[in-house]
Every structure is written in C-alpha cells, then in structure tokens.
Amino acid sequence: MSQQTSSTILMVRPSNFGFNPETASNNFYQKQDERTADAINALAVTEFDGFVQLLQEKGIHVLVVEDSPNPVKTDAIFPNNWFSTHDDGKVILYPMFSSNRRLERRKDIIELLINGGFKVDEIIDLSFFEQDEQYLEGTGSLILDRVNHVCYACRSVRTHAVPLEYFSRIMDYELIEFDAMQEINGRLSPIYHTNVMMHVGSDVAVICLESIPSSAERLQVQVYLEKTGKKIIPITTKQKFEFAGNMLEVQNEQGEKFTVMSNAALNSLSTAQVKSIEKYTEIIAPPIPTIEKLGGGSARCMMAEIFLPLVKV
Template sequence: MISWNPENDLDIKFFGGANKIVITPMKQNTNTVLMVRPASFRKNEQTAVNNYFQEDLALENEAINAQAQEEFDGFVAKLKAAGINVLVLQDEKELDTPDSIFPNNWVSTHANGDVAVYPMYAENRRRERREEFFTLLEDSGFAIKNVIDYTEAEEEELFLEGTGSIILDRENEKAYCALSARADEMLFIEFCEDFGYLPVIFHANQTVDGKRLPIYHTNVMMCVAQDFAVICLQSIDDKKERKQVINQLKESGKKIIAITEAQMHQFAGNMLEVVNASGQKYLVMSAQAYNSLDETQIASIEKYSEILSSDLKTIETCGGGSARCMMAEIFLPRS
C-alpha cells in the first residue's frame, strides 16, 4: 500500500465505495508524461506467467538494466527534443521492482484533479506504488485533489492494471478493456461508473504454442488517438465482440488502422499519441513497432500525427512492454 501523506488533504475513495466521481470533459492528448528510470530492470518472473511477450536475454541482470537505462535515456531525450514535457522519477534499487519502468499500470491521472491507483497482479509490482510519484507531480506544479484507491481489490485477487488494461477515449467518454487475469470485468465496470465512462468489454487473444490465450494488457493490441485508432482486430476472435469494438470506434469518428497479429507482437499496438506545447501531435512508438508498419499504415498515421520512434529492444524483450507502457500521462490541472 502507498503511505499517503495526510498533509496533502486528499479525499481517498476505496474500491467498492458508494461515492462516484463526476469529471469534467478532457482532451484526448496531453503534453506531459511521467516516466520512471529503472534501477533493477530485468525479466520479471512473476509477470512472465501470462505476459507472453517477455523473452530471455543471454545477459546478466546488471547488463540488462544498464542497456534498459541507455534506451530509457535516449527515449526521454527524443521526447524532450520534440517539445514533450517529461518528468523523470528515478527508481530505487533497494525496492527490487523490475517493472517500475511501466508506471502507467498502477496509476492514472485525470483533468479534474483525480488520481486512480490500481490493483496489480504481481506482488513485486505493488512496490512500484510510491509516494514520491505524487510529490514529483506536486513539486512540478500539478494539483492532486482526490485519490481513488482500488488496491483493496488485491485482497480478493481482483486486478485492473491501469491504462495497460484500460484504453481511454477521454473525449468520447468510452473505455475499452480486453478481459484477462489482469483485467477483472466487475472492477473495470466499477472504474467506469466512478469516472463516467461507457465500458466497451471484449476478449483479445494471441497464439502461444498453438493455443489461443488471453493478451495480458489491452494496450499491446490497441491504441486510441484523437482522430484514429490502431488496433489488432485479428486478436478479437469473437465476431460479435469485434463488430462491437469497430462500431464504437466508428461512432466516435475514429479512423481504424488495422495491424496484424505479427505486427502486434512487434509492439505496433503499444503506441501513445501526445502533443507538444505548439499543438503538434506525435504518435510515440518503438523502433521495432515502426519498422513493422507498411507504407500504407504509416501514411494513414501521418495524416493525423507525426511519428516519433525510439529503440527499446531490451525493454521490449525482457519487459514484454514498449513505448506506451513507459509513459504515465499527466492530465492534472495546474495548482
């Protein structure tokens, strides 16, 4: 659990509570992200049981972490060069949190000053929830008004891993979720009721050793930007569910850019659209994801957003996550 500072005077609402949160309309994109520089990055044995994107590297853990730090620093430099405001929190080696580089799984922020804190599947990922995250935001001039804490759900073995599990269409107040061991249906509905989103629920699968198994996070197969969505429709095996997702995206005016399951495995679904201070939109992805796209897909994206890519191969291989997972979007108001 997070040790909340009572001096912050935050109104904390717990999972299952009667209070519901009313939020003001939000823009889809932010110009500020918070990222966590790793201190003990490696393949997390506790998440590998259902994250089939993770692979082994023939390196010692210290070498893996050093490579991940180099990729992280290069990625941050590219974002800053594009005019994106990047806040960096340094992880602490003593915490032994191999996946701290993916902060969007445990926290999300919202334009009315609300912050949601989520229950995590792996026990060692729960140590990622750090008060320093909130201190950095407040020191950077952001106002946190309420913390909505869902972490008690861990006692019931119910999980919902932030914007890894939930894809938010903030402007149209829709939330997309592919159910898995890390995305409980009732907890997702609870979140949608609290934050005023229409839940769009489906199942997404990938082929593992000849079997169709659930994809661990929605954000590896789907990205919703302001004007378009990049999505692996092939992963939604149920035709009715696939049609439902397509209809919801079209109803919201999104151009659908379909990717294949092979491209998804190269993290072509793990993207995030951000905007700089000048209003330029960037679709952020890894170099591997970019290289997997064909000319038609790239042209479709570039009608709406400039592409920004960075080499994240070590992080992708061992962590089973990519560019989107590394960025916790900050939508909080200024204090």
C-alpha cells in the first residue's frame, strides 16, 4: 500500500543561491537584497546545513547533493519542482516556467539514486510541454494524497491544465483543480504554486481556504479532504504569506512522523493550530530567512521526497 510520507529526503546544497528575476515576475514572495552574491550564498548554505542537521537529528535520512557550480542555478536549492519519485518505480521530470530553472534537471541526480540502491523502472519526461509554454512544476504545482490517489492543484502560469490532466491520467490520480488568489499591491493575482497555500499529510490538511474565491471549488476541496479522512486546519491569508502553507510531513526509519515547516511559518501559527498539528506529528522548524526572502520558497520546496522502492539484494 502507498504511504503518504517518505523517510528519505533529497536536498541540494546551493552553489549560487540568489534572487532570480525570471521567477520574480509571478513569485511575489521574492525580495531583492543588497548583499554580495557570495555573502548571500554563504548565508543560504549555513541555513541549509542547519536544516539538514535538524532532520538528521530526528533520524530522517537526508541525501545531500552538491549543486554543480556551472551553469549557475540560483534556485537549485528547490529540487521538488523539477522531479518527483513514486513507489511504483517511476520518476517524473517536469516542465518549468523559467528557462534558467530548466538547467536544474540533472540526470546525474537520478543516477545517484539508482547507484544508491533505489529502483527506477521508468523515467517520464514531461519537459516537452515547455515547447508549447505549458508548465507543471512538480510538487510545487501538485499536492499529492498518495494513499488515496488524489491530486490537488491551483491553476496558475506555472500550473497548466493540459500537463495537469496528462499527469493525472498517466499516474491514475483523481484531479481536484481550483483557482487560488492573493492580493498583491491591491490587485488579485493567482497563487503561483499550490504548496504555498496547502499541505496534505497522513492525517492533517493545512490549507488557506479563504484564498479560493469560488465557493463551489472551496467546498469541493473541503469535501475531498474530509472524505479522505484529513483533519482540516485552516490558515489565514496573512499566515500564508509567512509560508504557513508550505509544509511537508516526513518520517524517520522508526516510523515517527514529523511536520517540517520554517521557523517563520511556525511563529505565524496560533497555539491552537500548533496543538492540532502536534496531536499527530512532531514539528521541525528550521530558521531559513535568507532562503525564504530571496528564493520566495520555504522548507517544503527544499525537500524532494524519495518514494522509490529499494532494489532487493
């Protein structure tokens, strides 16, 4: 039976982390910084290493891959957007909105998994959709309920209908599509990634329901979450801007479950919300302010879950 959580996480240690102007056009969480590129990357590396250490202290297996310095990839620290792995041995490569983020797709990372004893039966490369400017950015775009084979996705310039339907067909997932909006400088804009406003764990769903303007779509999401046995923890728009929707549930080899979020996300939550999560999982909350500010992504985006089966010896 499929599991919702993985005990192996792949993370990419940055070489050239920084502000990416190509992605900033629709990622309103990114902010410029006056410090030098070297100073910024050094801060990101320190935050990254501290994050990895927190995970490892809880017995979570972390595969740390060094970012290749050339070509420069400012967002390599967010590998969850370009690939996902599945318990049937499939690896999916995704079509990326930003041309400079397409450089992050590395065959050697897939080879590293194979050499590490993971079974890869099929690599499904969806990057051909980029030719038609159609995008689907991995588990940024897709919130997967792996046990119930339900996929939640908010439409945006990084999450298009055609590749979304293609994914749901080839992977046999029921698709729950909706619009999710946020107010930026007085204007409503689509939320660029679903994982900014929504997280689904084994027992819990953390979601900014108020960002879904259509009452019919909002109700459909709620019904599916409840039908699949999730305890819904609503977050506010303000909390979403602190990355409170950007969480991931992981487990260690003993099967103990943890909800990983940034320190900023944790600090934005109420005592009642924290207690609701802690009823089911322990919380791990690394401080990653530089990565959040310049990268416009948070803790969940930094972790690519490895669900591939191990090769039987």
